[in-house]
Amino acid sequence: MEYVPETRQQLILCCECGTAIPPNPANMCVNCVRSMVDITEGIPKQATVHWCKNCERYLQPPATWLACDLESRELLALCLKKLRGLTKVRLIDAGFIWTEPHSRRIKIKLTIQKEVFAATILQQSFEVEYVVASMMCPDCTKVMAQNTWKAMVQVRQKVDHQRTFFYLEQLILKHNAHQDTINIKEVKGGLDFHFAQRAHAIKMVDFLASMVPTRSKTSEQLISSDIHSGTSNYKFTYSVELIPICKDDLVAMPKKAANSLGQIAPLVLCTRVGNAVHLIDPKTLQTASVTGQVFWRDETITPVCSMRDLKEFYVLDVDILGPRHGRYALADITVQRMADVGKNDNEIIVRSHLGNLLSFGDTVLGYDLMSANINNDNFESLNPDDVPSVVLVKKSYPERRRKRKQRNWRLKTLDKDEGDLAPKKQDQEKLDADFETFLRDLEEDPELRQNINLYKDTSAIERANGGMDDDNMDDDEELPEVPLEELLDDLRIGGDDDEDYDDPMAM
Template sequence: MCETCIRSEVDITEGIPKQATIHFCRNCERYLQPPTQWIPCVLESRELLTLCIKKLKGLNKVRLIDAGFIWTEPHSRRIKVKLTIQKEVFANTILQQMFQVEYVVAYQQCEDCTRVMAQNTWKAMVQLRQKVPHKRTFLYLEQLILKHSAHKDTTNVKERRDGLDFYYASRSHAVKMLDFLQAVVPVRSKSSEQLISTDIHNNTSNYKFTYSVEIAPICKDDLVCLAPKMAQSLSNINPLCLCYRVGNSVNLIDPHTLTMAEVQSGLYWRNPFSAILATKDLVEYYVFDVEPLGVSRGRFTLADVTLARTSDFGKNDTSFFARSHLGGILKPGDTCLGYDLATTNVNDTNFDRLDAGRIPDVVIVKKSYPNRRKKSRTRHWRLKTLTKEEEDVLPRKQDQEKIEQDYELFLRDLEEDPEFRATINLYKADENATNTAAPAAAPGRSEEEDFPEIALEELMNELNIEEDEEVPSVMPE
């Protein structure tokens, strides 16, 4: 038989379908690769061609020589593929034939998009809480999360009145977030699970997992009073201490002797203590005299300070003598913030056990710049923020003012403490944002030379990636 007669008698494409259906999800623009895998493919790409060829049955009985797309309108929901195959029909006779297959694109919603539409988008949640009246800890924690990209696996972040909720599509991602939180702040956690569905035939169950995480209610610049046994275990430190840093442990300092102690997270939760005075209780003082004592430890220097309340000017001549750990930065004529223990009523059992002679009148916390702060100015640096979903309940005006005040105090802490801001990323502001503050004279000396400013060398340029060419969508909406 000649070649023409063989072609008329034998059809090697018999058994291979000339029409098939592939499923496409319009929300995420992915194709279904049976049985359950969804893969992203671009029109006329190698991945889509492989997917189309795998859909055909009977190709294992022939030899595939070539395959390619035939152009169709992108909106036609039709994909045509031209195939070239070979097969041995008689002894030592190989027949080659070319044919085309038409694929119909059918819409089907993938499992991920189905969960999104059904508001069932998470399998694990991390509830982060702290029982304090401000959000400065969460502002700092937000910057740590952004710096280390700990939020990349979250499906959603919701802001609550007393904390944050992180949602995840996988339990392992929530456990990873929990490990990160334990590494940066002193926390304790407990887990719970809720049964969503079960299959008695396959003996499988679907659960939702919730991790409740509580941050220790001790913040930077808080005044604490330790129990006698705990103070003795911490190198016999003075029970009345000041918290100068909070990391994965609570760092305390005795401002009278410069004795330092580190309270690990496990030790704290076995013997918890709370702050007897917080930053909202700070009182402003004016410094008359500073007498260094020649004792230093790290960035702290011991000194005797003579000071008076700024609110007492023109009313009385009451002055105080205090021993402070800030002898290296305080100078006569400065203004500082401290806790007034002479007139404050402290409700704490451990504080009541202290001898009256061991309780100072004033505990100096930090230096302040009231005259410079009064001047409106624009910072030449800025911070990034997480994309958070706020609560449905609109905040009251007082709550909104409190949030703005907490954010301003957090920015001031970054300006005044180099060690504190070294742990996060600061970015350059817009080019038109300049510092508009004018120097203001403080009583006795100028604050201009001592006012903390963040150098441009500490700032980072934000990387914006803009695509020059637009990637075409697989299917138009």
């Protein structure tokens, strides 16, 4: 066996302190190099960042304001740009050191390298403390001053309920279309959105037009002018009118308009309102879509009955006539008015699209055209043979069971200025009823929920899990619910926003 001699590393003595060290170009130990050379010299250990407490944005000099979360990449990049001297060293690592959010201090630990002698690189870590100073940004400064809005969008709809505005509010929240507003004011019949720039108002008008059929017009008002420079200051107003047709409305149209929509019947039912109005003939399941351009062209398509005209009927028999078409099936349904149940044998046979949704013993909402007082030119011009006795709209559920049912979800609402429009008691009750109807529509219509963010109500879920649900004690039929997998986790910072979620005073 061959003997291999043990190799030992050659050591030298540090020229300053005499410590044995491996050879290096400086012939000095690390401690002596650090004592003689400070590579952090010229880099400030304290700095100031400016923060607007109104919009919670940070100033990036010279005049850019950025929205940054605490301990985010954006905030780290902004802080590093505040340090002079970093260009002379090599930045190896940078990270936040946790501080109390209310302390108005941000601490960052930096690791840098620099060549101090020939072929000698020194690495060093140090901390930088930033003081967060409050400073109002120019946008918020204009908002705090009076009469600073440059453009206003007035949204109106000529209907006697607020369901469309509840739906529109949720669309605005989901797409964050209200981020540039400086104020949202409730007025009679709609909302007013105020903006600091005209471009933001035009963006809101385009957003509304992409969500629901609308028409708009623009007006401007001269505020001031400078004859020397030839510049003028204007305020712009955009008036946006929403289509006056809502979900579940009964719609009548002239024969010419019906023929242009694919020979559909002149009396149809509105099933959904999106960027177009979706109509269905309950007697044939034929569908059609009416865009805003078609509707506003001559305005001959008009609603004749709305949700406040719905009556309740009792289902006696369902005879399916054909295969299922989408979520509907054509059927002859025998119904009786709820007021006549147990009193007489007045039965009505209705051809409806709700064949697969109804069965014996159910209750259904519909329009009783035999007893309705309708004042509409399109309806009066219809052939009597084309007017059914009853138009069934949707399945209904016992009110007593709905009141006992607790929802495990909630909606967010816009922060609106009520102003002088304080609702009276009667108006408040009407508004609450409209909001409750909108919530029930969300529970019953999965297509309607696709465009809306629904959030988990943790307290309601805990109460439901901890208590015993007595809804099924006296009735085997289940109420429509929103599946738990469709709900979003509600992430809130602070507790002041909790009061806004279940507030029915949205519109």
